[in-house]
């Protein structure tokens with residue numbers, strides 16, 4: 001499917017809208033903390049992408065729950081919604097945790113100036129993950 005990127009509207013959504021979206025997609029749902037700022041990407045009024053910001057400390061905001069519906073991927077939407085969310089970060093540092101080998105995410109965060117800083121094993125899943133960090 002080809003999407004005209006100018007048709008995408010990105011706006012703030014509620015936590016419930018984000019959790020509802022994530023619970024309807026096939027990918028595993030991330031744990032979404034209580035206090036977040038969530039964003040949704042809409043095409044023709046349909047929610048096709050989400051991401052949220054979680055301010056964990058005065059110095060660091062975490063990007064969580066990034067997702068683009070399968071048929072809308074590889075068209076720059078993930079990059080666009082994360083770029084939009086970054087405008088709302090008000091801490092000096094912003095980070096994301098990415099499962100090692102998730103090439104689309106690695107390329108997206110790398111392109112936006114994030115640096116892979118640390119690899120470790122998630123004790124709950126056994127998966128290797130990488131912490132990506134950049135300045136605001």
Ligand SMILES: CC(C)(COP(=O)(O)OP(=O)(O)OC[C@H]1O[C@@H](n2cnc3c(N)ncnc32)[C@H](O)[C@@H]1OP(=O)(O)O)[C@@H](O)C(=O)NCCC(=O)NCCS
Pocket residue numbers: 027065066067068069072073074075076077078079080096097098099102103104105107108111
């Ligand atoms: C990760 C995700 C959000 C990317 O969304 P997207 O809209 O496809 O991202 P973009 O179109 O902005 O592409 C970002 C980069 O990844 C690349 N990319 C996208 N899909 C790819 C694929 N399947 N294989 C290799 N590279 C890919 C793009 O080419 C682009 O890099 P480039 O600009 O250097 O060419 C999407 O794949 C997704 O929802 N995945 C499932 C959930 C997930 O993994 N979330 C992230 C958790 S950290």
